[in-house]
Amino acid sequence: MNVEINPSEYKVLIVDDVISNVLLLKVLLTNEKFNIVTAGNGTQALEQVKKEKIYVEGGDVNHMKNVLRMKTGEELTVNDGEGSQYLCAVESYEADMAVLKILGKKQDESELASKIYLFQGLPKQDKMELIVQKSVELGAYQVIPVATKRAVVKLDAKKAKKKVERWQQIAVSAAKQAGRGIIPEVGEVCTYAQALKQAEELDVVLIPYELAKGMEETKQIIAGIRPGQSVGIFIGPEGGFEEEEVALAMKTGANPVTLGKRILRTETAGLTMLSVLMFHLEG
8 A cells, every 4th residue: 555645744863973974865855855853973863852852741641641631643732831832742651751742833922011020918828829829820920928017927937938839839730720831930938128129120010009099090000011011019918018118119119009999808909900910911
């Protein structure tokens, strides 16, 4: 039985330490319309093979095999967590690994045009988990937990480290669920002064405050944010910010804004601000 093939659909790897042999084969196969990749030795050949494949490990393998029940040959999209997106096909399943063949690559388009940093005053109980999850879904670039004056929660270094590790796991899961092109980082727990210092590097800083001027001025501030500008949002814990904390933020260039006439919980305020910015910046 004769089987017709389309050479342009195939990529041929030529491995030889004699350069003249490589060049000859490359010319012959290129004339036949094959796609050619070359390597001078076994190590280079393995590197070339790795460039053509993605190896998935951990819990994602079980999810692919037993939840999604993906078969060999099925196509899927993979994000590298750094802004690139790959169209792949399942090539095989090995012990604790899924081998994917890369079919194409493009720049991920799911990210907002601006990097948004959420400086969140430490809330009580497990509210931070919800805040991290939903902030990542809404497009936050980084979430920074902040120990403010009215924060009831007090974390020592050991507890803070464990909390941040837990919050980072939640950020990873939320990023996967939302189809993010990157994995947003949950920063280390910092003081209010450290947060303000970090915010000095940003283009625009917003601090929702009950004594801020009317909604019209807030709308103008939001409308003035341009794609590509970095934006910081400061959210207080239960009980909000001390007046002197707001004054310090304004002194460093923060814009006080209002979220309306209703009183929002700390876990609602940041998500509201992120939603407004997402709507404004979405391309």
